[in-house]
Amino acid sequence: MYPRQQGQGGLFLPLPQFPQTPGYGGGYDGSYGGGIGSFENRLDRLEKQYQRLDRRVDRLERQVDRIQRQLGY
DSSP states (O other): OOOGGGGSSOOOOOOOOTTTTTOOOOOOTOOOTTHHHHHHHHHHHHHHHHHHHHHHHHHHHHHHHHHHHHHTT
């Protein structure tokens, strides 16, 4: 798991200011230019991160349910 997904629970969303501008792509990954392609890559990464976080929330909800059953709630 990546370090940014642990700890404080903050959500890392590197969104560009001007995604519709061709050639804009100075993202956090160090790439410059690329325009729509780098935006698509960033979008793919965000979708994967969302899916990971969604699965993590599901696991935590199941864990809470188990603990509540053990405590008799």
